[in-house]
Amino acid sequence: MQIKPNMPAPPRLFKLSTMMWLSAFCALAWLFIELALLANSGSPLAWDRSIMLAMRNPLDLGDPIGPRWFEELMRDITALGGTGILSLLTLFTCSYLVMQKNRTLAWFVLITIGTGMFCSFALKYGFSRPRPDLVAHGSYVYTSSFPSGHSMMSAVVYFILCGILLQTQTRRRIKVFMLSCTVLVVLMIGLSRVYLGVHWPTDVLAGWSAGCLWALFSYRLLRYWQKR
Structure with missing residues (x-):
């Protein structure tokens, strides 16, 4: 039997990159759910307390470790x-994109970050975990503790904007x-939130996982829209 040249390879159900994205989605979602269950149990975990106390002067829990300038740096x-x-x-960023005649991308950034911020406040309201009272707070707070809004929204905003900037680069070293x-x-x-005593480490981990999950979803949505 004669074999025909240049026969197309059988299509794969999933590309390797797609499997990696799905694995990341599942891992981040699982991590957030596990942390939410732990936070919903009421009392803080032993390692939550240990990590927070490790960042304090054992003779004065109101004094974070390190010199004064380092404490001020953490506030910055x-x-x-x-x-x-x-x-x-x-x-x-949205104003710049509008000036560059890219209104669609500007709306994308505004909507994805705006909805991420709404989810952050909704999660805080839903869990209503009290702020740590183990040490004195080094920063003013006015919302509940879980998840950390600073951790979640910094991951959402900075990773979404980084994803957009990465598309303007071709050199791998610059992207890395x-x-x-x-x-x-x-x-x-x-880490600064734990250092200042306004969040338990589990709050920060949950904020990171939720923020990265949202940023990852938004970036994949952007790539799908660009391909279409």
Whole structure:
């Protein structure tokens, strides 16, 4: 029997990249659900308390470890995940996209980040976990504790904007650098919340997982829209 040349390969049900995205979705969703169940149990976990106390002077729990300038630096870092800073950054980005005649992408950024912020407040209202009372707060707070809004919204905003910027680059080294900087900023914002005593570590982990889940979904939605 003669074999025909250039026969098309049989189609695969799922591409490897699709499987990786689905695995990431499932892992982040599972992590958030597990943390939500732990947070809903009432009392803080032992490792929540241990991590928070490790960041405090054992002789004075109202004094975070490190010099004064480091404590002030943590306040500066935590401000990067505040509602005001993130809202301004989003509005500036959308304004720039409109000026570049890219209104559709501007609306996409505004809607995805706006709905992410709504989900953050809805989750806080739904769980209503009290703020930590183990140590004195180093920052003013006015909402409930779970999940950390700073951690969640910093992941949503910075990763969505990073995803858009990555599409403007072709060099792999530049892409890795941009993504690494984004990850570092998001991690530092979450850690600053625990350092300042306004969140349990489980709050921050839940915020990271929910924020990354939302940003990942938004980015995949953007890629699907661009291909169409």
